Amino acid sequence: MTLIGLEVHGYLDTKEKLFCNCSTWGEKPNTAICPICTAQPGSKPMLPNKEAIKKAVQIGLMLNTKINTDDKKTLIWQRKHYNWPDLPKGYQNTLSGTYAVPIGEKGKFLGIRIRELHLEEDPAAWNPETGEIDYNRSGLPLIEIVTEPDFTSSEQVAEWLKKLIITLSYIKAIKKLSGIKADVNVNIKGKSERAEIKNMHSISDIIKAIEYELKRHEKERPKLKETRRWDAEKNITESMRSKESQADYRFISDPDFPAIKISKKEVEKIKNNLPETPEEKLRKLVKKHKLDEKDAKILTKNLELVELVEELSKYIDVKKHISWITIELLRVLNYNKKTLDEIEIEAKHIGELIKEVASGGMTELKAKQIMNEFVPKSFSIKDKKDISKTPGNEIKNICIRVIKENPKAVQDYKNGEEKSLNFLIGKVMSLSNRRADYKATRKELLNLMK
Ligand SMILES: [Zn+2]
Structure with missing residues (x-):
């Protein structure tokens, strides 16, 4: 049995970044930055953006997840460590990971179970070709929606994703123009181990990657978990690394932040105002x-x-x-x-x-x-002037003129060529600047050509 699951990432539509007052939009590279989102020595993050948390809760409710309110569970920011040029702090702040409590969990959207929904910051944008880094992106609020492996075909994934994107656009919680990014995991129960394909930006790539992986799993029956990437030019997936265990990221709770408290009352209020x-x-x-x-x-x-x-x-x-x-x-x-x-x-x-x-x-x-x-x-x-219908007597005058100027078309019509009539009507339309009534024009022309 085919099992397919998704991890969908989208930028939350907020004015400011997640842990600083920088704008979420910068026209040129490295213009929407500050000591916090570039991790200058001694800088400390600000309290998380309330707007981002509210939008994450809205999405959680829209996907029918249980929101983890402060009377039940405490949300604690985690540090997810890895070394990469796009990550100046050396870790990413996230509400995902081994010990993390997600914002929402156990939901269902159009028949697909939602495992969890969490908030995290985006790293900077690094161009491996030039080595240039754009920190405008560093610290943007990202929402991650993780489904259970409930999909059984690529068509089903495509349909569901389209509906998800439309639904999210209705709450205006996701930045529309920046689109979404998705990771897909695929395996065939009892035959192969799970492969995760990272970072796809379009639904058509997702479909192609799933199709490719399903064929590969049937044929090769991979026995090890693995992370792969989609090559959109060659239309194949390639191995990136064997699937790292979560411990590789050395998740720890971040001492710079107090726990996030989402009260039941707040959730109720957001629920009542959902579009x-x-x-x-x-x-x-x-x-x-x-x-x-x-x-x-x-x-x-x-x-x-x-x-x-x-x-x-x-x-x-x-x-x-x-x-x-x-x-x-x-x-x-x-x-x-x-x-x-x-x-x-x-x-x-x-x-x-x-x-x-x-x-x-x-x-x-x-x-x-x-x-x-x-x-x-x-x-x-x-x-606007000159837009109302041409009066009847004026139509007649234009028709007379058109008949006079187009003797060949008139003759053709008389010889039985229907389409010549349309040609003559078209002439009247253009001379009247599209203001002559169609039926009246047709009648007048027929009358004059009797
Ligand atoms: Zn900043």
Whole structure:
């Protein structure tokens, strides 16, 4: 039987680092640093960032873990020792390890058991090619989610990870742009010992690495635990080292910190203020806003999109006009290679536009063109001139002109070529700047070519 487990790491979305006031974002290397996160002699860490602990608890609750509150267990920071250029202190502060109590444990998320969830600091970024080290990353708060080996296939892992990432984005606890990093462990029960594949940054790499390992385990039946790395260029895994036992890290409790105390009351408060999950939003879109499940599923992949539709429902009947969002807006975003949080778009402006089309004041074509102009910032159509429909007599004049200027297409149409009519309609559309009503134009042209 195939057993697959995951360790997922993500950067918590906080303003400051875990043990100092440095910003979690620096434009250039080594600009968001201080004596603490570069481990200068004599520097002592500050108390851990409360925002990071709160976000870790939020994630723990979202994954249905039991939060270790101070009436039951005490959380003590550990020093995890190893020697590497990216680690100036010579150890990493973590809530994981042999004697550590995790923030949350024994949870379940979409059928997969969560073993534990802990908080730790990130080391610096070291470039082995150049030897350069960027300490901006040193001390960033990282969350680590460890599952039990409950997955049985790579497809199941991919599906679950996608849903996990969307769910975490709903609580805005994880830095979206920096993505996630995952370690995967694989073995076949009774046939092979566990291999851990480290540091993969994309779901497609994770799938490929699992597939590769499963084949290797079937064939080679490895008898020793081992840590491997994924080579994304060669599409293979390679041995890094035989799996070190935990004692290699010489975990000890860190005397620089008092124990972390998370009170039951605090957890209760965070629980009561948890945002809605994607499943809850989906139910709301279907029940309250009467959307089809298919459309609702498209929307819930992205929290900003759901929030936009919820806001839009104040202005228009969203069920009736949902294709303006699920088709038109997504088309515009794709074309511009932008996500909703990268542009400034107001539901009020989209509402105005859709209303204008619905009331017959504007053509769909014109509205689509205006929608294109909503990137990077939407505006009120009340401030735009020359956007309303072309009046009937003007359409007639344009049609007469088009017929006059395109005698060949007219002749072709009369000889039975249907597509020449579309060509002529297109000409009217462009001369009217997309403001001529399609049906009225078609009727007028047919009439004039009788
Ligand atoms: Zn710092």
